[in-house]
Amino acid sequence: MSRTPLHPTREQIELPMVLDCLSDPIRLAIVYQLAQQERVSSELCCGDFSGLGAKSNLAYHFAKLRECGLMQTRVAGTNRFMRLRREDLDARFPGLLDAVIKSAARDAGRLQVLSGCDVVKMD
Amino acid sequence: MSRTPLHPTREQIELPMVLDCLSDPIRLAIVYQLAQQERVSSELCCGDFSGLGAKSNLAYHFAKLRECGLMQTRVAGTNRFMRLRREDLDARFPGLLDAVIKSAARDAGRLQVLSGCDVVKMD
DNA sequence: CGCAATGTTCAATAGTTCTTGAACAAATTG
DNA sequence: CAATTTGTTCAAGAACTATTGAACATTGCG
Numbered sequence: 539m540s541r542t543p544l545h546p547t548r549e550q551i552e553l554p555m556v557l558d559c560l561s562d563p564i565r566l567a568i569v570y571q572l573a574q575q576e577r578v579s580s581e582l583c584c585g586d587f588s589g590l591g592a593k594s595n596l597a598y599h600f601a602k603l604r605e606c607g608l609m610q611t612r613v614a615g616t617n618r619f620m621r622l623r624r625e626d627l628d629a630r631f632p633g634l635l636d637a638v639i640k641s642a643a644r645d646a647g648r649l650q651v652l653s654g655c656d657v658v659k660m661d
Numbered sequence: 662m663s664r665t666p667l668h669p670t671r672e673q674i675e676l677p678m679v680l681d682c683l684s685d686p687i688r689l690a691i692v693y694q695l696a697q698q699e700r701v702s703s704e705l706c707c708g709d710f711s712g713l714g715a716k717s718n719l720a721y722h723f724a725k726l727r728e729c730g731l732m733q734t735r736v737a738g739t740n741r742f743m744r745l746r747r748e749d750l751d752a753r754f755p756g757l758l759d760a761v762i763k764s765a766a767r768d769a770g771r772l773q774v775l776s777g778c779d780v781v782k783m784d
Numbered sequence: 785c786g787c788a789a790t791g792t793t794c795a796a797t798a799g800t801t802c803t804t805g806a807a808c809a810a811a812t813t814g
Numbered sequence: 815c816a817a818t819t820t821g822t823t824c825a826a827g828a829a830c831t832a833t834t835g836a837a838c839a840t841t842g843c844g
Contacts, residue, residue, distance in 0.1 A: 718832075
């Protein structure tokens with residue numbers, strides 16, 4: 539395993555890449571779960587998403603999420619802890635992440651990959 | 662040419678499809694131009710986007726935008742007039758369209774397809 | 785009616801994305 | 815050190831996307 543994976547700088551985060559990343563139901567579910575986790579200010583590791591698919595497929599989606607700047611990975615032992623890059627995203631695209639997460643929360647019932655998540659009422 | 666093309670109902674509009682639609686730079690530019698046009702409360706027809714690519718490619722992107730519920734097409738003579746489905750989108754995904762358009766406006770310089778558009782300061 | 789204007793549809797192609805299982809790498813634990 | 819745990823990387827395949835030019839359909843106009 540390599541060291542901490544590469545992440546784009548805040549300024550390198552691009553709108554189309556972020557939107558494309560969020561448009562995949564599995565990645566949207568990952569982001570959604572990370573957003574829920576923000577409330578208790580802790581991180582999640584890869585294994586916490588095992589309900590969303592096979593390990594190798596998740597690793598593929600994690601890489602996409604990192605490359606587009608949506609999340610950050612911190613290596614700790616055999617685990618990788620992940621969190622949303624909330625500050626960078628809010629700085630680059632104000633209101634976007636909140637709107638997406640809120641919309642996903644409202645639509646949790648019809649976004650089948652989200653159905654397994656803890657659904658929390660937003661607002 | 663057929664009659665007025667099919668559009669999804671408000672409730673049929675899906676978040677992942679909308680995000681995917683917005684993630685293509687050409688479609689983002691189309692949506693952006695339509696958003697600018699909202700200010701003068703008028704519509705645009707297909708030809709107004711000829712700067713963005715070949716006719717047949719634009720027709721492809723227009724179809725995508727219609728199918729995902731982002732825009733509506735009205736047939737009038739040999740023209741099709743298009744507008745954003747602002748009310749439906751705001752009802753389904755509050756704040757999302759504004760956040761995307763505002764972010765696109767800020768990044769107009771680096772979204773090369775937008776460079777040819779009238780860039781207007783938002784806020 | 786014949787011709788031009790406006791868009792759509794079709795077929796073909798090149799490139800991309802998602803998914804899977806197997807192999808691999810690094811750290812931890814006995 | 816050997817075995818386990820945790821994730822990543824690789825190769826391969828199926829499916830989808832974007833793009834192009836040609837053909838087509840509809841309307842408007844001389």
